[in-house]
Structure formats: C-alpha cells, structure tokens
Amino acid sequence: MKYQCPVCHEALQALAAQTLSCAAGHSFDVAKLGYVNLLLAHQSRSRIPGDSSSMLASRSRFFATKAYDFLAAAVSERIAVHHTAGANLVDVGCGEGYYLEHYLRGVSDLNPDALWGVDIAKAAVRLAAQRKTGAHLCVAASRALPFFANSVHQVVSIFAPFDLTEIERVLIPGGIFHLIGPAVDHLQALKQIIYDRVEPHAGNFDPRLTSGVWQEIETSTVRQAARLVPPAITDLFGMTPYYWSATQAQQQAIENQSELSVTFAFDIRSFRFDGLG
Numbered sequence: 001m002k003y004q005c006p007v008c009h010e011a012l013q014a015l016a017a018q019t020l021s022c023a024a025g026h027s028f029d030v031a032k033l034g035y036v037n038l039l040l041a042h043q044s045r046s047r048i049p050g051d052s053s054s055m056l057a058s059r060s061r062f063f064a065t066k067a068y069d070f071l072a073a074a075v076s077e078r079i080a081v082h083h084t085a086g087a088n089l090v091d092v093g094c095g096e097g098y099y100l101e102h103y104l105r106g107v108s109d110l111n112p113d114a115l116w117g118v119d120i121a122k123a124a125v126r127l128a129a130q131r132k133t134g135a136h137l138c139v140a141a142s143r144a145l146p147f148f149a150n151s152v153h154q155v156v157s158i159f160a161p162f163d164l165t166e167i168e169r170v171l172i173p174g175g176i177f178h179l180i181g182p183a184v185d186h187l188q189a190l191k192q193i194i195y196d197r198v199e200p201h202a203g204n205f206d207p208r209l210t211s212g213v214w215q216e217i218e219t220s221t222v223r224q225a226a227r228l229v230p231p232a233i234t235d236l237f238g239m240t241p242y243y244w245s246a247t248q249a250q251q252q253a254i255e256n257q258s259e260l261s262v263t264f265a266f267d268i269r270s271f272r273f274d275g276l277g
C-alpha cells in the first residue's frame with residue numbers, strides 16, 4: 001500500500017532519500033525516525049493537536065506496567081481472526097504505538113510492512129517510531145486518512161476519535177472495523193473519587209455502525225481487576241480525560257491514594273463493511 005498525497009490525492013513515492021513526493025511535486029519529509037508528517041495546516045484545529053506530551057508520558061509509563069496487556073492480546077486475537085497473509089491493518093489514533101507492537105506479536109502473518117499507524121499528535125507518532133517496529137507511521141487526521149479508496153483490509157480504533165465516512169472510503173468491501181472503548185464499569189473506582197454521581201462512560205460511537213452498510217459481527221467485553229499503587233494511579237489518571245475535568249482538590253485526592261483497586265473493562269466491537277455499492 002502507498003500513501004496518498006494529502007494535497008492532490010495522487011500516490012506518494014520515495015523518489016529521494018528522506019522524502020515522499022507525488023507526481024505533482026508535493027513533497028513531505030521523512031523524519032530520521034522513519035515517520036512522515038502528512039498533516040496539512042488546515043486539518044488541525046490547534047497548533048499542537050492531539051494528546052499532550054504529559055498525557056503521552058503518563059500513558060507510556062502506564063503501558064509499561066503491562067496492566068493493559070490483556071486488552072492488547074484480546075484485540076490482537078480479534079484482528080487475527082480476520083487477517084490473511086498480505087492484508088493490511090490501519091490503527092487510527094495509534095498514539096504512542098503500544099498496540100502496534102502487540103499486533104505484530106499477536107497476529108500471525110502480520111508483516112510490519114502491512115501495518116500502518118496514524119495519529120494527529122506528532123509527539124505520539126515520534127514515540128511510536130522509537131519502538132522501531134518497522135510499521136509505517138504518519139501524522140494525519142482521522143478525517144483525512146492518507147490512503148486510497150478501497151485499499152485497507154482492517155481498521156482499528158482504540159479510545160480514539162474516528163470518522164466513519166473516511167473509514168468507509170478507505171476500507172475494501174468486506175473489510176473490518178474494530179472499535180474498542182470503555183465498557184460501562186471501566187474505572188468505576190477512579191471515577192467515584194472525582195464525580196458525585198458516576199455517569200456511564202459514553203466512548204466514541206457512530207450510530208450508522210448499527211445499520212445499512214455495516215454489520216456488527218462480534219462484540220465482547222474483556223475485564224481485569226487490578227490493585228494499583230503509585231505512580232501507576234496518577235499515570236492512569238493522567239492518561240484519561242478525567243484529569244482534565246477534575247478540580248485541584250480532586251486531583252490531590254487521587255495523588256494521595258496509596259493504593260486503588262480498579263476494574264478495567266473494555267468493549268471490543270467488530271463491524272463488517274459491505275461496501276457502498
């Protein structure tokens with residue numbers, strides 16, 4: 001698979017070292033770490049879009065505790081069911097690449113050359129590149145994926161914004177979209193410290209996934225209980241949106257916890273795309 005030029009939508013080729021360019025002469029530098037920035041200025045709302053460096057640092061430290069390895073294994077297992085040799089996989093909102101690394105371990109016949117990670121935050125993509133998995137990594141927005149129509153076999157989105165119209169454009173008919181988000185009881189104990197009344201976590205969803213050109217083919221919930229101690233408590237807190245809605249006193253209450261029992265609970269939903277006909 002080749003990237004599509006975000007300006008004119010022709011193919012990007014590696015015509016010179018450290019550069020991808022299209023026939024019309026639009027060119028994009030490939031960073032030393034191997035990722036490419038395909039985000040055009042008007043495609044991001046803020047100057048530094050996506051997750052902040054401090055959120056990314058919390059997430060990286062938290063992933064290193066292996067607390068989410070069970071989720072990464074379950075998602076890889078689901079992808080593996082639909083993967084055939086030579087087929088490609090795109091992770092939209094791949095963050096700092098923790099899951100990319102797991103797919104390569106858990107999905108047999110998945111070659112790094114068939115794995116593509118996209119995120120709007122350059123700092124996240126840079127961290128993903130430092131994992132040296134060999135996957136293709138680019139900075140781009142979920143609503144302007146730098147891929148050709150009908151070219152992607154599977155798309156995965158984990159706790160990240162996605163644009164269903166764009167996923168319908170890039171997926172082949174029969175392609176699969178895996179959507180992973182929080183189950184209703186995810187991190188209940190953490191939320192109880194912050195909110196007076198705990199509201200179920202909404203997650204990202206698009207109602208169009210339940211009808212028309214989409215068939216929900218498999219849904220499961222995976223759970224794991226854990227007893228966390230600092231600094232994992234504050235790191236978990238710092239990688240979630242709860243941090244940003246908490247008052248200073250609530251943040252302090254979290255930081256003061258010497259241990260916290262939580263349940264991680266995730267919905268893994270897989271949808272088949274029938275094509276736009």
Ligand SMILES: C[S@@+](CC[C@H](N)C(=O)[O-])C[C@H]1O[C@@H](n2cnc3c(N)ncnc32)[C@H](O)[C@@H]1O
Pocket residue numbers: 049050051059092093094095096098118119120121124140141142143157158159160161
């Ligand atoms: C909660 S994080 C999840 C990251 C990763 N999937 C994980 O589970 O570790 C959401 C990610 O989506 C990215 N993101 C936010 N808006 C985006 C957009 N419009 N297009 C692409 N990525 C976006 C953020 O930069 C961040 O890395």
Ligand SMILES: [Zn+2]
Pocket residue numbers: 005006007008009010022023024025026
């Ligand atoms: Zn071009």
